[in-house]
Amino acid sequence: MLDSDSFILRKTATAIAFIVQIFAVYLFFRGHNLPGGGFIAGVGSAIGMLLLLLANGKAFAPRLCPFDPLRLAGYGLLIAVLAGIPGMVFDEAFLTQYHYKAEKVVFFDQLYLGTPLLFDLGVFLTVVGVVLKITFLLMDALDGQRDGPAAPFHLPLAEKEEPLHAARSEEKGGATE
Numbered sequence: 001m002l003d004s005d006s007f008i009l010r011k012t013a014t015a016i017a018f019i020v021q022i023f024a025v026y027l028f029f030r031g032h033n034l035p036g037g038g039f040i041a042g043v044g045s046a047i048g049m050l051l052l053l054l055a056n057g058k059a060f061a062p063r064l065c066p067f068d069p070l071r072l073a074g075y076g077l078l079i080a081v082l083a084g085i086p087g088m089v090f091d092e093a094f095l096t097q098y099h100y101k102a103e104k105v106v107f108f109d110q111l112y113l114g115t116p117l118l119f120d121l122g123v124f125l126t127v128v129g130v131v132l133k134i135t136f137l138l139m140d141a142l143d144g145q146r147d148g149p150a151a152p153f154h155l156p157l158a159e160k161e162e163p164l165h166a167a168r169s170e171e172k173g174g175a176t177e
Contacts, residue, residue: 013055020048031120038120042127049128050135058139065132073129080122083115095119 024044031037049064065072087096099114 010055013051017048017052020044020051024048028120028124038123039127041120042124045124046128046131049132053135053139058143061136061139069129069132069136071129073126073133076122076125076129078122079125080119083118083122086115
């Protein structure tokens with residue numbers, strides 16, 4: 001991945017990622033009756049994290065996610081499944097919605113909590129975990145290819161042509177391969 005020494009790029013990426021994370025939280029809580037929810041919030045949050053990884057390089061990955069991202073995805077799946085079980089307990093369909101209205105909670109006069117919020121949280125964690133795992137795998141694969149050939153294929157040379165790198169090394173006085 002890109003290992004940047006640019007202070008401006010790193011600080012700008014951090015500021016933009018912070019704004020994207022705030023927007024992801026907004027999308028998460030906007031869901032249920034309006035477009036938004038766990039999936040799109042997870043995609044938005046993952047994009048913010050990818051931006052941080054691109055700006056800071058592979059060394060930043062353990063700071064971003066200090067544990068295996070698949071564990072995060074697994075916990076997300078578990079939470080999403082657990083959100084559907086209350087319906088089955090009360091002889092309803094799986095994923096039947098149940099809500100609880102809390103009065104006078106910290107900053108809110110009324111706060112509606114329910115199983116759809118838990119389901120969205122599970123989807124959010126699953127999306128972020130899977131995207132981070134794929135990104136970490138791609139970073140490892142690209143890191144191994146840095147020292148490989150510059151071009152994926154080589155055109156055949158005409159009979160009397162020499163390779164460009166051989167002509168340059170002769171100009172410098174070095175031996176060719």
